[in-house]
Each structure stands twice: as C-alpha cells, then as structure tokens.
Amino acid sequence: xxxxxxxxxxxxxxxxxxxxxxxxxxxxxxxxxxxxxxxxxxxxxxxxxxxxxxxxxxxxxxxxxxxxxxxxxxxxxxxxxxxxxxxxxxxxxxxxxxxxxxxxxxxxxxxxxxxxxxxxxxxxxxxxxxxxxxxxxxxxxxxxxxxxxxxxxxxxxxxxxxxxxxxxxxxxxxxxxxxxxxxxxxxxxxxxxxxxxxxxxxxxxxxxxxxxxxxxxxxxxxxxxxxxxxxxxxxxxxxxxxxxxxxxxxxxxxxxxxxxxxxxxxxxxxxxxxxxxxxxxxxxxxxxxxxxxxxxxxxxxxxxxxxxxxxxxxxxxxxxxxxxxxxxxxxxxxxxxxxxxxxxxxxxxxxxxxxxxxxxxxxxxxxxxxxxxxxxxxxxxxxxxxxxxxxxxxxxxxxxxxxxxxxxxxxxxxxxxxxxxxxxxxxxxxxxxxxxxxxxxxxxxxxxxxxxxxxxxxxxxxxxxxxxxxxxxxxxxxxxxxxxxxxxxxxxxxxxxxxxxxxxxxxxxxxxxxxxxxxxxxxxxxxxxxxxxxxxxxxxxxxxxxxxxxxxxxxxxxxxxxxxxxxxxxxxxxxxxxxxxxxxxxxxxxxxxxxxxxxxxxxxxxxxxxxxxxxxxxxxxxxxxxxxxxxxxxxxxxxxxxxxxxxxxxxxxxxxxxxxxxxxxxxxxxxxxxxxxxxxxxxxxxxxxxxxxxxxxxxx
Amino acid sequence: xxxxxxxxxxxxxxxxxxxxxxxxxxxxxxxxxxxxxxxxxxxxxxxxxxxxxxxxxxxxxxxxxxxxxxxxxxxxxxxxxxxxxxxxxxxxxxxxxxxxxxxxxxxxxxxxxxxxxxxxxxxxxxxxxxxxxxxxxxxxxxxxxxxxxxxxxxxx
Numbered sequence: 007x008x009x010x011x012x013x014x015x016x017x018x019x020x021x022x023x024x025x026x027x028x029x030x031x032x033x034x035x036x037x038x039x040x041x042x043x044x045x046x047x048x049x050x051x052x053x054x055x056x057x058x059x060x061x062x063x064x065x066x067x068x069x070x071x072x073x074x075x076x077x078x079x080x081x082x083x084x085x086x087x088x089x090x091x092x093x094x095x096x097x098x099x100x101x102x103x104x105x106x107x108x109x110x111x112x113x114x115x116x117x118x119x120x121x122x123x124x125x126x127x128x129x130x131x132x133x134x135x136x137x138x139x140x141x142x143x144x145x146x147x148x149x150x151x152x153x154x155x156x157x158x159x160x161x162x163x164x165x166x167x168x169x170x171x172x173x174x175x176x177x178x179x180x181x182x183x184x185x186x187x188x189x190x191x192x193x194x195x196x197x198x199x200x201x202x203x204x205x206x207x208x209x210x211x212x213x214x215x216x217x218x219x220x221x222x223x224x225x226x227x228x229x230x231x232x233x234x235x236x237x238x239x240x241x242x243x244x245x246x247x248x249x250x251x252x253x254x255x256x257x258x259x260x261x262x263x264x265x266x267x268x269x270x271x272x273x274x275x276x277x278x279x280x281x282x283x284x285x286x287x288x289x290x291x292x293x294x295x296x297x298x299x300x301x302x303x304x305x306x307x308x309x310x311x312x313x314x315x316x317x318x319x320x321x322x323x324x325x326x327x328x329x330x331x332x333x334x335x336x337x338x339x340x341x342x343x344x345x346x347x348x349x350x351x352x353x354x355x356x357x358x359x360x361x362x363x364x365x366x367x368x369x370x371x372x373x374x375x376x377x378x379x380x381x382x383x384x385x386x387x388x389x390x391x392x393x394x395x396x397x398x399x400x401x402x403x404x405x406x407x408x409x410x411x412x413x414x415x416x417x418x419x420x421x422x423x424x425x426x427x428x429x430x431x432x433x434x435x436x437x438x439x440x441x442x443x444x445x446x447x448x449x450x451x452x453x454x455x456x457x458x459x460x461x462x463x464x465x466x467x468x469x470x471x472x473x474x475x476x477x478x479x480x481x482x483x484x485x486x487x488x489x490x491x492x493x494x495x496x497x498x499x500x501x502x503x504x505x506x507x508x509x510x511x512x513x514x515x516x517x518x519x520x521x522x523x524x525x526x527x528x529x530x531x532x533x534x535x536x537x538x539x540x541x542x543x544x545x546x547x548x549x550x551x552x553x554x555x556x557x558x559x560x561x562x563x564x565x566x567x568x569x570x571x572x573x574x575x576x577x578x579x580x581x582x583x584x585x586x587x588x589x590x591x592x593x594x595x596x597x598x599x600x601x602x603x604x605x606x607x608x609x610x611x612x613x614x615x616x617x618x619x620x621x622x623x624x625x626x627x628x629x630x631x632x633x634x635x636x637x638x639x640x641x642x643x644x645x646x647x648x649x650x651x652x653x654x655x656x657x658x659x660x661x662x663x664x665x666x667x668x669x670x671x672x673x674x675x676x677x678x679x680x681x682x683x684x685x686x687x688x689x690x691x692x693x694x695x696x697x698x699x700x701x702x703x704x705x706x
Numbered sequence: 707x708x709x710x711x712x713x714x715x716x717x718x719x720x721x722x723x724x725x726x727x728x729x730x731x732x733x734x735x736x737x738x739x740x741x742x743x744x745x746x747x748x749x750x751x752x753x754x755x756x757x758x759x760x761x762x763x764x765x766x767x768x769x770x771x772x773x774x775x776x777x778x779x780x781x782x783x784x785x786x787x788x789x790x791x792x793x794x795x796x797x798x799x800x801x802x803x804x805x806x807x808x809x810x811x812x813x814x815x816x817x818x819x820x821x822x823x824x825x826x827x828x829x830x831x832x833x834x835x836x837x838x839x840x841x842x843x844x845x846x847x848x849x850x851x852x853x854x855x856x857x858x859x860x861x862x
Contacts, residue, residue, distance in 0.1 A: 329766050572750065618752035661761070664799045665770040668751055674761060674768045682749040682761050682768055 016057045017110045018314070023050040024103050028383045031092075031099055038087045045234070047095075048077045054102065056242070063109045066102075069120060072127045073098045085130055094126050100387050166197070166230045168254035174204075174222035179246035186223065192239045197229035226254075317413070320373050327363075327370050328657040332676050334363045335654065339678035364655065374414070378456045378465070379407035381416050385427050389452055392431040399438050399448055400431050405455035411463050415535055415555055419465070422528040426467045426551055427452060429525070434471035434549050444546065446470065462579065463557060468550040474543040476500045483509065501541045505529045536658075536672060538637075538689065564656050564685065565633070566677070568648040570615035575656050575675055575685045576633065576645070584650065585632040602632060602644050609634065613646045614686065617695040618670055637689040645688060658685065670694050720819070722812040722838070724845050725792065727805040728780025731845045733812060733838065738794050738850055742808060745789040756782070762802055764793060771802040777853060778833060796850040803853070812845065814838055819847065 030047035037043060055070035077095075079085040087095075101123050108115040171193075175186060193199050204222040208214075227236070236251055243249075338356055346352070382404040393400040411419075435441075435450035442448050453468040476497060483489045483503045495503075503509060507526040532539045537555035556562060556579075564575040585604065592611070593601045600611040611632065632644040656675035659682075661668060672687035722733035723742075748760035748771050757776035761768050771791060775783045783789065788807040793800060819836045835847040 325766070332766065620750075620752055659766070659768045661768055664768060664801060665751075665758075665761070669753055671752065674749075676763050676766065676768075680763050682763050684749065684751070 013061060016061060017106065019057065020054055020106045020110075023054050024099070024106065025380050025383060026050045027099050027102070028386065029379075031095055032383075032386060034087065034095070035092055038092075041081065044077070044081050048074060048081055051077060051102065054106065058109070061109075065115075065120070066105045066109050069098075069105055069124060070102060072124050072131075073102060076127045076130050079130065091130065094123070096387075096390055098123055098127065100390070103387075166228055169225075169227045169229065169233070169236060170252045170254050171225040171227065171236070172222070172248070172250040172252075173225060173240075174248040175219045175243070176246055176248070177217065177219045179243055180217075180219060182243075182246060184243050184246065189239055189243070190223075190225065193225065193227055193236070196231045196235070197227055200226040202226075222248075315373075320370075324370050324374065327367050330363055331367060331655065331657050332678075334360055335678035336680065371412075372410075374412050375410035376413050376416055377408045377410050378416060379404075381420060381423065382407050382454050382456070384420065385423060385452075385454060388424050388427045389431065392428045393435075393450075396432055397437070398431060398435050398450060400435055400450040400452055402427075403451055403453045405453065406457045409456035409458060409463065411456070411555070412557075415463070418531060418535055419553075422531045422553075423454075423465075423467065425528055426525075427454075430467060430469040430471070430549070434469035436472050440472075444472075458557070463555045465553040465555065466550055467553075468548060470548040473545040473547055474501055474504075474541075474549055479503055498542075501543055504541065505539070562656060562658060562685075564654065564675075565650050566652040566654060566683070567631075567633075567650050569618065570620040570648065572620065573651070573677065573681070573683045574614075574647075575683050576647075576688065577672075577685065578653065580635045580637070580688045582634045582636055582642075585634060585644065587632055604634065604644070609642050609644050611644045611646055612692050612695040614691060615646075615648075617691050633688075635688045635692075637692060643688075643692050645691065656683075656685070718816045720814055720816060722814065722845070722847065723792070724809045724812050724840075725790075725805040726807055726809065727783065727803075728775030728778060729806075730778075730780065731809075731843060732774070732805070732848050733845045734792065734794060734848050734850065736811065738796060740793045740795050740800065743791045743793060743802075745791055745804065759804060762791070764800065764802075767800060769793065769800045769802050771804055772853065774803045774805050774848075774853075778830070794850055796854055799854065801850075801854065812838065812840060 027047055027050040030043050030050060033040065033043045034047065051070050051074045055067055055074060058066040058070060073095075076085070080087055080091075085091070097119075101120055104115055105120070107113075173186070173189075175184075179186075190199065190201055202224050204224065205220075207220050207222070209220070229236075233251055233253070240247070240249055338360070341352060341356065385404075386402045389400050389402040430452050431450070435452075436444070436446075438448035441450065451470045453466070453470075455464075455466045455468075457464050480489075480493075480495065480500050480503070483500075483506070484491055484493070486509065488503065488506050488509065489495065504525045505528075507524060509524050509526070529539050532553050532555070535555055537553055540552050540554075541549065542552070543549040563578040565578055565581065567574055567576055585602070587602050591603050593603070593608070595601055601608040602611050603609075630646050630648050631650055632646055634642065634644050636642050656677075658673045659675055661671065661674050661684075668684075670687060670691045671684045672690070673685045674682050675685055677683050721736040723736055723739055724731060724733040726732070746762070748762045750760040751758060751770075757773045759771045759773050762771050773783050775781060783804055783806055786806060789804060790808055791802040791804055792808070793802050795801075819838055821836055822831050822834050825831055833849050833852045835849040838845045838847065
C-alpha cells in the first residue's frame with residue numbers, strides 16, 4: 007500500500023464518518039439526551055482528527071479538535087445542548103466537511119468562517135480550554151462527573167470501580183508501530199494503575215525471536231471512567247491484540263466484541279455497536295428518532311460487514327451479465343427456429359436458464375443499489391444554508407431514506423435535488439412573519455421522501471409554502487414570449503411552464519436560486535436518467551415536485567411491437583392496457599385527429615409510425631393495436647402500433663454514447679436475433695405528435 | 707492488428723486504408739479503424755438525416771452507421787455486394803461508415819500528405835484533412851472528427 011492509497015482510504019473513511027456525523031447531529035436534535043448519539047458524533051469527529059493527524063493535516067486536526075472538545079463536554083454533561091449550540095454543531099459539521107474536501111483536493115479554503123466557528127466553539131470551553139493538547143491521546147479527555155440520565159445504563163452512574171484488563175498484543179500490533187507503554191500511560195491518567203507483565207512465555211534465549219510478541223500484561227485500574235472509555239484507549243489496536251476488560255468480581259462484559267478490523271476504526275458503527283453491547287440497545291430502542299421512524303428503525307446502525315469494490319469492476323460485471331441476457335434470448339430464439347419435434351425437456355432447461363440469468367442480473371444490479379440516505383442527508387445542509395441566506399426558517403423531514411436506488415441515479419440526482427430544495431426554500435416558503443399571519447408554523451417544512459412504487463422509484467420534494475402563484479407564472483411566461491398572449495392554459499399547464507428553459511419565477515435574481523439555472527435543467531437531468539418530473543401545487547398549502555425514476559438503468563420489461571415493419575420495444579410500465587378496437591369505436595375529429603372511446607370516455611389516438619415520421623406501408627383505414635398509456639403531462643392517450651409480438655426483459659443500451667438522442671426514442675436494445683430495436687418513450691412520442699400544434703413543451 | 711501495424715512503422719510513416727465512396731477515393735489512417743465488416747441491414751432511426759442509415763449491433767454496443775457518400779453530398783451509396791462498413795473510433799465514440807469498397811493499405815511518408823488547397827467549399831475543405839497523390843490518382847484523407855461534428859449538429 008502506497009502512502010497515496012492509504013490517504014485515499016482515509017478520505018473514503020472520512021466520507022463515511024461525515025455521513026455518520028450528519029446523521030448523529032440530526033438525531034441529537036430529536037433526542038439530545040441520548041448519550042449514544044452524542045458518542046457517535048464524538049467518535050466521528052475524533053476519528054477524522056486521528057486520521058488527519060497521521061497525514062499532517064493540521065488545519066483539519068485543529069478544527070476537529072476544538073469541535074471534539076466541545077462535543078466531549080456535552081458527552082460529559084458539562085454542557086447542555088440548546089438550539090444555538092445545535093446550530094453551531096451543524097455549522098461545525100459543514101465546516102469539517104469543507105475542510106476534509108479541501109484537504110482531499112488540496113485546495114485552499116477561506117479561513118474566516120473556520121476561525122469564527124472555532125471562536126464560537128471555544129466560547130463554550132470556558133476553563134477547560136487548552137486543557138489537553140491535540141494528539142491521539144485525546145481519548146484521555148475527561149468525562150467529568152458521573153452522567154445522570156434516566157435511560158443511561160446503571161454502569162455509567164457508578165463511582166469508582168476496579169477494572170481488570172488482560173492485554174496480550176499480537177505481533178501485528180508492533181508491526182503497525184503501536185507501543186503498549188503509551189496505552190498504559192493513557193490508562194494511568196484515569197486513576198491508579200497497576201501493571202504486571204506476564205513473562206511466562208519467554209523462551210530460552212536461543213529460541214528467542216525478536217519479531218514475535220511474547221509478553222502479555224494484566225492491568226488493574228481503579229477509576230470512575232466507564233468501560234467504554236477504557237475501550238477507547240484501545241480503539242486503535244482493535245484486532246491487533248487479545249483484550250479483556252472486566253469489572254473486578256463481575257462477569258466478563260466485553261470480550262469477543264472487538265472486531266478484527268485490520269484498519270483501526272474503519273467505520274464509526276462498529277465502535278458504537280461495541281459500546282452498545284454493554285447495555286443491550288436500551289437507549290437506541292427507547293428513543294427511535296422520528297425522522298427514521300418510517301424506515302425499519304435503526305437497521306443502519308448494525309455493523310453490516312461490507313466490501314469496498316472498484317466501481318469499474320462492478321460495471322464490467324453488469325455489462326457482461328447484460329450480454330448474458332442477450333445471449334440467453336438468442337439461444338431461445340435459435341432453438342425455437344429449429345422447430346424440433348420434442349422440445350419439452352429443452353424448454354424446461356431453457357426456462358431454468360432464463361430464471362438463473364435473471365437472478366444473476368438482479369443480484370448484480372443490487373450491488374449498485376444504494377440507499378438514498380446520504381443524498382438526503384446532504385440536503386439538510388442545503389436547507390440550513392438556504393434558510394440562513396433567505397432569513398427563513400425551515401426544517402427538513404426525510405421519509406424512506408433506506409429506499410435503494412442505482413448509484414448513478416444517486417450521483418446524478420444530487421445537483422437537481424440541491425437546486426429544488428433551494429428553490430423550495432427561496433421561492434416556496436414564505437417568510438416567518440407571513441407564515442405566522444397565515445396561521446402556519448413559522449418554521450417551514452421541506453419534506454423529502456423516497457419510495458418504490460410499481461417498478462419505479464418515486465422521489466418527492468414537498469414544501470408547505472404558499473404554493474405556486476399561477477398568475478405571476480403566466481404573466482412571466484407571456485412577458486418572456488414563452489406562450490402567446492391570449493393563451494388559455496389550465497392550471498397544470500401553467501405549472502409546467504416552470505420547466506421551460508429560461509424561466510425564473512424570482513422577481514429579482516437572488517444569490518441563492520436565481521443563478522440562471524432553471525427547472526428545465528432539473529428536468530433534463532431527470533430525463534437523462536430515464537425519469538420524469540411532475541409538479542402539483544395547492545395555493546396556501548405548498549408545492550410538491552415528484553420525480554419518477556426507473557428502478558434500474560440497465561434492464562426493463564417491455565412489449566416487443568411492430569411499427570411500420572420495424573421492431574421496437576415499449577416499456578411495459580407505461581402501458582395501462584391494450585385494446586384491439588372496433589372500427590366503430592374510432593372517431594375522427596377535425597381533419598386528422600382520431601379519438602377512441604374507451605368505456606364511454608374519448609381518448610386521443612397517437613399513431614406511433616406517424617409521430618416517428620416512418621412511412622406506413624398500408625393505406626386505407628388504419629388497423630392495429632392500441633396501447634393505452636397514462637403520462638404525467640399528456641394524460642391518457644392511446645398509442646397505435648401494428649402488432650404486439652412478445653413481452654420480455656430487455657437490456658437497455660444507450661444511443662447517446664455513440665450518437666445523439668432521438669426524439670421519441672429513449673434508448674435501444676438488442677433482440678434475440680442480434681438486431682437492434684429502438685425503445686420508445688411514450689411521453690415524448692405523444693409530445694412529438696402534438697408538436698404541430700401549440701408547443702408548450704420545447705422540442706429537443 | 708492496427709496498433710501492431712502502427713508500431714511497426716517509423717514515426718514519420720503513416721498507414722492508410724483507401725476506399726471509394728461516391729466514386730471518389732478516400733482514405734483513413736489505419737489507427738482510427740477498428741474493423742471492416744460486410745454490410746448487414748441496420749435498424750433505421752426516426753427523425754435523422756438521410757446520411758444516417760441507422761444503428762448496428764457491434765458486439766453489444768449500439769453504433770450509428772453513416773453513408774459517407776451521402777454525407778459528403780455525393781448521393782446515396784448504391785447497393786452493391788462489395789459495400790462494406792468501416793468501423794472507426796473517434797474521440798471516444800465508435801461509428802460505422804458505409805463505403806462502396808475498400809481498396810488497399812497505403813504506406814506513405816508524412817511529407818507525402820499535402821494540405822488541402824483552398825477550394826470553393828469550406829465544408830468540403832473541413833471534411834478533408836489532406837491529400838495524398840498515388841500513381842497520379844488523388845486520395846483524400848477523411849477528417850473523422852468533422853464527420854461526427856456536423857452530424858451531431860445536424861441531428862440535434
């Protein structure tokens with residue numbers, strides 16, 4: 007391992023630690039008395055500091071140290087957390103994250119806010135300021151008096167006790183440059199320490215291997231500290247030694263729980279978990295944070311073993327599996343073409359092959375799936391910053407953080423989501439005074455939710471603000487010549503004007519959301535992911551944006567159809583039903599608009615071949631099959647195709663990687679015979695058809 | 707094979723594959739060419755210019771096929787048994803070019819490549835990187851980047 011790769015690992019860990027930090031801080035807000043949450047936050051900061059020290063990142067160490075010291079006072083019950091302190095903690099968390107980022111990218115960061123924060127933090131330190139130097143010995147930070155908390159386990163409130171510690175280093179401990187003496191020194195600061203060396207395994211001088219770990223120690227410590235604190239002393243040698251800490255005379259409370267982590271403090275969770283082992287999750291279960299209540303509570307706290315894998319490897323695997331699926335389809339098709347007399351066995355085996363291939367694919371896709379939680383957590387900072395900048399009060403509520411979405415989706419959603427959250431605060435929420443007048447809570451709520459619904463991922467960004475001012479929107483659009491002066495638009499149509507390029511609702515450009523980036527950019531980003539975005543707004547109640555995304559970006563279920571002698575695929579998720587219409591159900595309106603009556607209501611027909619500009623081979627009254635689709639912006643529409651052949655899972659291949667996007671076509675796939683079939687985008691198709699009329703939605 | 711071949715020649719030597727499109731001689735540097743395939747029917751794309759024939763499956767990748775003759779305004783390539791598709795890579799994208807036929811491999815010194823003189827059409831000048839004179843015939847070096855550029859511009 008080169009220094010660089012260790013450094014990379016450190017920053018990867020920092021990402022995780024910062025996530026834990028943000029999560030911990032938001033939990034602290036919900037349950038400030040939960041000592042485990044405070045511990046988790048402390049540990050996150052502490053671990054970042056520890057790692058940063060090893061790389062000589064002094065600014066980071068310095069800031070983390072101040073932050074950690076204040077946190078430790080909270081932990082020691084010397085300081086109670088009020089709203090103001092909480093706000094400082096949040097900002098400190100943001101600052102820490104900025105410092106980590108600037109250290110990683112080796113860029114400069116303005117020191118002003120950092121210094122101001124350190125000053126504010128130090129304001130809380132009082133006499134304790136500078137009591138300890140910032141080295142790895144920070145574990146010696148004082149716990150102060152016994153902690154008096156109702157939920158807290160009895161152990162925490164006992165006075166002085168005698169601990170017996172059996173410590174037997176492995177060879178690796180020395181190889182990693184640890185020194186038992188330093189650990190003993192750290193322990194000695196807690197109270198009177200007695201150290202006995204066990205030299206019984208010392209061999210004859212001839213057999214002595216200087217590289218081996220031979221000595222073991224038994225230590226007796228009399229202290230008021232908790233067992234957790236003692237374990238912290240050993241946290242950087244976890245897995246490198248056999249450690250057994252017992253309260254004298256009592257049963258062993260801690261033994262195997264020390265995970266054999268090869269890297270010290272790989273993630274904050276194991277440590278938290280280790281601490282919880284002592285008091286079976288009492289605190290955690292007693293106070294499920296409301297924010298996490300909708301998800302299987304606290305599951306993320308579990309130290310699930312994970313594996314870091316290079317993303318390229320996963321993607322290669324996914325591609326190969328995609329090929330496997332195509333190959334499987336090809337084999338099926340070839341065998342069908344053989345027209346064998348008895349194929350029953352073969353068909354069974356083929357079916358099994360198909361299922362296995364699908365299983366493998368699902369498994370592989372699951373590797374890429376990640377919970378939206380980190381993405382949502384990032385938004386809490388945006389909410390904080392945006393509400394500060396606009397002098398509004400807002401809180402973030404997240405629902406369904408554990409919903410899993412493809413990694414690419416998460417990455418590509420970050421910017422649009424940031425933009426929308428900013429928008430929601432800047433344009434959506436009213437000022438606290440106005441909210442008060444309207445009889446609302448002066449603190450506005452931004453609600454982020456994620457859920458899996460019928461094969462899609464739904465992500466909602468809702469505010470409880472004033473709702474869209476449709477009059478203003480329409481006036482703006484007319485001013486900017488986006489719609490004709492005399493246009494009569496329905497409410498949803500007006501709402502959708504927001505997605506037009508070059509539209510901004512802010513009367514004056516604010517430094518927050520009016521940066522020339524409009525909702526059209528958000529819309530494009532969502533569409534690039536194969537998703538859709540819709541908007542709904544109730545005056546006085548708020549606005550909700552709904553992003554609907556496909557579960558995976560690699561496969562989908564589709565109907566194989568014929569359109570003007572070309573084979574194409576249409577996503578099954580968009581189709582409500584298929585109709586083989588009677589000619590008398592089809593009515594012509596005007597010169598060429600057709601309607602079909604479906605159980606009494608008239609639904610417009612869009613001919614797919616027409617809207618794709620493909621020449622239909624047959625003349626006369628058009629037959630074919632109608633696919634009833636419901637779209638977000640275009641409502642219920644019937645798509646006419648020549649015929650439906652099959653329903654199957656297809657692998658999505660991008661057209662854009664080697665060519666450009668084509669209107670009405672979302673991607674391509676490879677059929678069993680090796681030919682390419684285009685995958686249609688129903689919504690775009692319908693828009694294409696309408697594009698001859700009044701053009702509400704711009705064509706790409 | 708293209709890379710090995712490229713290494714084998716001296717730095718100043720360039721290898722080109724010559725082909726004919728729209729009745730004219732063109733060539734492409736061998737390092738840009740991934741493979742040469744027989745023409746097989748492609749899947750047509752809607753809303754595309756005439757010189758975009760459609761897309762083809764190249765071992766799992768979807769690549770667009772252009773009619774080079776139509777692209778250079780020389781009319782559609784007539785269907786012929788000798789028609790081939792030259793698969794070329796440029797700036798990270800892979801495209802296929804339908805040409806009438808492939809002729810030979812040309813190995814020339816750098817100095818033999820002449821700059822395109824000022825001609826009437828800027829578009830034509832842009833699409834050709836240079837010219838090579840071979841046995842009194844003229845071979846035009848295709849500027850693959852230009853083929854792609856104008857393409858994306860036209861289709862968007």
